[in-house]
Amino acid sequence: MTDAPVDLCVIGAGAAGLAAGIFAAERNPRLTVELLDGAKTIGAKILVSGGGRCNVTHDVVTPDDFFGTRHLVRNVLAAFPVEDTVAWFASLGVELKREETGKLFPVTDKARTVLNALSARARDLGVVLRTGHRVVAITTRDRCNVAGTGQSARFVIRHEQGETCARRVVLATGGRSLPRTGSDGSGYGLARALGHRVTPIVPALVALVLDERCFHKGLSGLSHEVEVETVVEGRSVDRRTGSLLWTHFGISGPVVMDASRFWCLARERGEAVELYGNFLPGRTTEQAREWFLTQAAKSPRRSLVKLLMEVFPERCAEAFCLYVASDPQQASAQVPRSIRDRLLSTLIRFQFPVLRDRGWNFAEVTAGGIPLEEVNFRTMESRLVPGLHLVGEVLDCDGRIGGFNFQWAWATGRLAGRAAAVTPGVGNSEAGRNGEQGKRVAGE
Numbered sequence: 244m245t246d247a248p249v250d251l252c253v254i255g256a257g258a259a260g261l262a263a264g265i266f267a268a269e270r271n272p273r274l275t276v277e278l279l280d281g282a283k284t285i286g287a288k289i290l291v292s293g294g295g296r297c298n299v300t301h302d303v304v305t306p307d308d309f310f311g312t313r314h315l316v317r318n319v320l321a322a323f324p325v326e327d328t329v330a331w332f333a334s335l336g337v338e339l340k341r342e343e344t345g346k347l348f349p350v351t352d353k354a355r356t357v358l359n360a361l362s363a364r365a366r367d368l369g370v371v372l373r374t375g376h377r378v379v380a381i382t383t384r385d386r387c388n389v390a391g392t393g394q395s396a397r398f399v400i401r402h403e404q405g406e407t408c409a410r411r412v413v414l415a416t417g418g419r420s421l422p423r424t425g426s427d428g429s430g431y432g433l434a435r436a437l438g439h440r441v442t443p444i445v446p447a448l449v450a451l452v453l454d455e456r457c458f459h460k461g462l463s464g465l466s467h468e469v470e471v472e473t474v475v476e477g478r479s480v481d482r483r484t485g486s487l488l489w490t491h492f493g494i495s496g497p498v499v500m501d502a503s504r505f506w507c508l509a510r511e512r513g514e515a516v517e518l519y520g521n522f523l524p525g526r527t528t529e530q531a532r533e534w535f536l537t538q539a540a541k542s543p544r545r546s547l548v549k550l551l552m553e554v555f556p557e558r559c560a561e562a563f564c565l566y567v568a569s570d571p572q573q574a575s576a577q578v579p580r581s582i583r584d585r586l587l588s589t590l591i592r593f594q595f596p597v598l599r600d601r602g603w604n605f606a607e608v609t610a611g612g613i614p615l616e617e618v619n620f621r622t623m624e625s626r627l628v629p630g631l632h633l634v635g636e637v638l639d640c641d642g643r644i645g646g647f648n649f650q651w652a653w654a655t656g657r658l659a660g661r662a663a664a665v666t667p668g669v670g671n672s673e674a675g676r677n678g679e680q681g682k683r684v685a686g687e
């Protein structure tokens with residue numbers, strides 16, 4: 244069925260789409276706004292985020308926290324700084340609190356608080372939400388005369404329930420991570436059909452699976468600081484320090500999740516990629532040797548495992564001793580030099596035997612997507628298709644762990660929504676905000 248055209252159709256009612264719809268309707272109260280989403284209920288990703296608490300943003304956000312064309316990322320972030328995000332959420336009735344790591348969460352510690360506030364605001368503004376409307380095609384027409392309505396629109400959006408015509412479209416379909424939430428990557432095809440490029444997409448913020456001959460299973464549940472380096476075709480492309488978590492399948496934790504995009508991208512390109520861990524972060528092999536000799540001289544009878552427990556947990560210390568075939572209980576001063584050197588070089592440069600990433604069902608975000616160069620950073624409007632705006636994770640920009648991906652969603656959603664709301668001719672729909680188009684549809 245084809246309804247009367249709407250001023251703005253937002254495809255995807257996740258974080259970025261909700262933000263776009265709300266900011267558009269706030270800016271222009273006459274605007275007719277519809278949010279179409281393929282899922283039966285919206286906000287699945289918001290609800291699972293941050294372990295069910297939703298890490299809404301971070302108290303310091305810089306372009307360094309993102310992977311994407313730097314100057315474009317900088318401009319987008321500058322348009323909606325964290326203080327504004329915090330104030331916006333406060334205006335929605337969501338107070339945020341800062342945790343030690345700098346991550347901001349709702350004071351309720353419930354992601355549901357965030358989703359309810361966004362949904363309520365959209366509803367109060369008269370934004371129409373249509374769930375179970377998976378979009379399968381978007382076409383553009385200079386004038387799309389909608390039968391029986393006497394109105395015109397530029398875009399025709401074909402979905403499971405029929406067609407919607409709209410003067411402007413915001414594509415907010417997210418990436419491909421956690422496809423059961425509705426973000427199955429179909430947005431890339433929609434963008435491609437309109438002429439956009441899509442850079443190769445891979446899982447990011449994802450755990451890595453190790454060869455099962457490695458000792459990870461025995462360490463499952465342990466976490467500690469490690470410096471992780473990714474080397475692609477012999478060149479170091481990323482080095483970062485943070486908490487690594489050993490699991491029954493391999494490695495996870497913030498430092499691994501943040502590094503995973505480099506590993507996955509290299510694999511996707513068919514490049515040789517290696518991941519190394521320095522279990523004595525910041526130390527070189529020479530410094531590690533000095534440290535070891537000082538410790539061994541101080542307490543010569545102390546066992547090797549006890550000495551290593553200065554820097555990481557007992558189970559981990561034991562595993563490394565056994566890995567280099569040394570007796571964990573041997574007095575540290577009596578460890579043969581060759582074994583000591585082998586142990587230290589392993590601790591400083593341990594090559595993780597990575598087999599693969601854990602895949603889309605476990606990835607938190609998507610690396611790759613529609614190039615930022617193809618949008619105007621002031622409005623998020625496509626440079627190829629006037630009237631089309633692109634926001635959120637569907638774009639080629641991913642943030643590190645810590646609330647940065649949501650910040651990107653709010654910031655891009657706001658830019659697009661506000662820009663779409665003031666386009667000449669938009670907001671004059673005859674149906675008007677309180678007319679036929681303003682009625683909410685059940686199913687939220």
Ligand SMILES: Cc1cc2nc3c(=O)[nH]c(=O)nc-3n(C[C@H](O)[C@H](O)[C@H](O)COP(=O)(O)OP(=O)(O)OC[C@H]3O[C@@H](n4cnc5c(N)ncnc54)[C@H](O)[C@@H]3O)c2cc1C
Binds near residue numbers: 254427430
């Ligand atoms: C487990 C997990 C935890 C996370 N935790 C955090 C966190 O704490 N902090 C943080 O900053 N980030 C977190 N993220 C990342 C964050 O959730 C995403 O970056 C963010 O949700 C992206 O917003 P988006 O609106 O672009 O896309 P999405 O939130 O994915 O929304 C896209 C919407 O589009 C709909 N859709 C897709 N295709 C179609 C179609 N063809 N037709 C109609 N509708 C369609 C989907 O149903 C979905 O509702 C987490 C992600 C996961 C998976």
